Amino acid sequence: MSEAAKGQSGSGKGSAGGRFLVIGLAGGIGSGKSAVARSFGRLGLVVLDSDEAAKAELDVAEVRDQIVAWWGAEILGADGRVDRRRVADIVFADKGELRRLEGLVHPRLRVGRERAIAEARREGRPGAVIDAPLLFEAGVDGECDEVVFVEASRGVRLERVQRSRGWSEDDFARREAVQWGLDEKRARCGWVIVNESASQELLDREVERVYAEMVRARGG
Numbered sequence: 379m380s381e382a383a384k385g386q387s388g389s390g391k392g393s394a395g396g397r398f399l400v401i402g403l404a405g406g407i408g409s410g411k412s413a414v415a416r417s418f419g420r421l422g423l424v425v426l427d428s429d430e431a432a433k434a435e436l437d438v439a440e441v442r443d444q445i446v447a448w449w450g451a452e453i454l455g456a457d458g459r460v461d462r463r464r465v466a467d468i469v470f471a472d473k474g475e476l477r478r479l480e481g482l483v484h485p486r487l488r489v490g491r492e493r494a495i496a497e498a499r500r501e502g503r504p505g506a507v508i509d510a511p512l513l514f515e516a517g518v519d520g521e522c523d524e525v526v527f528v529e530a531s532r533g534v535r536l537e538r539v540q541r542s543r544g545w546s547e548d549d550f551a552r553r554e555a556v557q558w559g560l561d562e563k564r565a566r567c568g569w570v571i572v573n574e575s576a577s578q579e580l581l582d583r584e585v586e587r588v589y590a591e592m593v594r595a596r597g598g
Contacts, residue, residue: 397523397593397596397597398498398499398503398504398505398506399423399504399505399506399523399524399592399593399596400495400505400506400507400508400521400522400523400524401418401423401505401506401507401508401522401523401524401525401526401589401592402507402508402510402513402518402519402521402522402524402525402526403415403507403508403509403510403513403525403526403528404513404514404519404525404526404527404528404563404564404566404567405527405528405529405530405560405563405573406530406532406535406554406557406560406563407511407535407539407550407553407554407557408530408534408535408536408537408538408539408550409528409529409530409535409573410528410530410538410573410581411509411528412427412509413573413578413581414507414509414526414528414571414573414581414585415427415507415509416578417578417581417582417584417585417586418507418585418589419507420582421504421585421586421589422503422504422505423498423503423504423505423506423507424494424495424497424498424501424503424505424506424507425506425507425509426490426491426494426495426506426507426508426509426510427509428487428491428508428509428510428511428518429509429510429511431487431490432483432487433462435483435486435487436459436460436462436465436483437459437460438486441460441482441483441486442454442459442460444482445460445465445479445482448475448478449464449465449468452464453465453468465479466553470552470553470555470556471552473556476556480512480516484516488518488521491508491518491521494506508521508522511557512557513525514558514562514563514566515556515557515558519566523596524568524569524592525566525567525568525569526567526568526569526570526571526588527563527564527567527569527570527571528571528573529564529570529571529572529573530572530573530574531574534574535550536550569588569591569592571584571585571588572584
């Protein structure tokens, strides 16, 4: 964890006088981490969506220019923006290219998270939840006080991404292949939330229960 991140994690006080908690979410693709993050958001935590932040970084001029220098102007779409599908085809076929892209984008994402957490603390929020696809792989867990594993069966996860993202089963498998195994992720998490249902209300209640236990465990 960077010195800035250390200063912004759970050692401080939230609006209710309790510890400010930085909670990371881990789990398989399509497990519903974003839905869990929204549930935490309803409890007052600021939600940091690393996937959306990474997409935004691709539109930053210096990032776009570096990507074009690596992979040529054909990486751009007709609108002049980086074509994320073409990027995915490159990085999920070559781990070396994936690492190179991560080396460009991840430090920028970390700075953004540190700024957002500092702002959340100034606002008196009780904490922040980090929804990052590569929480462990990118070392983002080192910025967290607690990590929650979001669990869902492979069939449910595949159906979700086919419906919401239009992915094929091959798309799903290629992306999973560059991530840690689910057993390894789960073993490194202190909490588990099962997210098999389509009911946001049920999920909200489960997240509220886990969060209350988490706060109590930390003396809040």
